[in-house]
Amino acid sequence: MEEQYEKEIVIETDFLKKNEQCANDIENLFKANQINAYDIMGSIGAGKTSLIIELVKKLKDKHNIYAIAGDLTTDIDAERIKEAGADVKQINTGKECHLDTTTIKNTLQDINLKEIDILFVENVGNLICPADYRLGTKKRIVVIAITEGPYMVLKHPYTFLSADIVVINKIDLSPYVGVEPDDLEKDLHKVNPKATVFQCSCRNREGIDALLKELLPEFRY
């Protein structure tokens, strides 16, 4: 009978590292073209598009702004951002729950990067999957709405751990839903003490200027 020898094959391929390497390439591309890029994450309805719209309105007279709008279906968000004054590229991910670097790299090939100062990437509405996939942007912003309840931060620690900036949105609704923005902020500091937190209301344009100062300290408005 033929003897069977077992052989060990060392592979050592980190599949998340591949995305990281691609994210580094994209980061270098943004740096070479002097683009300030921001990945905006958050649940459906948290106010990611509204936040981008408010930022576009403030910045559009002095900067060339581009947005990549990721969504499972529809171009509703892209149209809203376009109306506010930015050029937009819609990415419909269909059944994919997050944007990844391959998609972003392919999309950037169709854009004249030399004409852009600021790029907003609106990620797919999801507080789980995007956390593992850095896109090479300068900062990651997670938007959370006060209407999502008092436990969202502790229920999604990985996403908040990956954030540079957290925007607590819809604070004007705090008295109606009984959720205190300060309590969410306390949870955020436990999960990610390095993140900078802004309490905002996109509807009332509250807190937007403070966020802008963090994103673009040199900006005068």
Added chain:
Amino acid sequence: MSHGLHMSMMIGEMIILEAEKHNARFITEIDIELGKLSCFSKEQIETYLLMRLENTVAEGAEVNIKEIIPEAFCETCSFEGELREAPQFNIGIEFYEPRCPRCNSSDITLIKGKECKLTQIKLI
């Protein structure tokens, strides 16, 4: 597609490619390292991977998934090692305090704990 399914499919493709490259008749063992701070669960990766490997040379292989405890380097005191668990957060899963276990600084850089790595396979 869930990102766990997508990840398992990619791992499965690589295993099958390696099997072909080495003219394997069977894959007997698959070793994977999964960081505890990645957004994948061990069960999810294993279930989808076994599905992908059905009717291939790797069907029936033993899948060993080792969970990796997060390690960090502290930029303040140069500590390098495992992060402390944070049961006080009471969030029902293992989570780790994002601070240096020695000096409590939050200025740390994660060096382990987010990987999803196919480390080796055994074949005949």
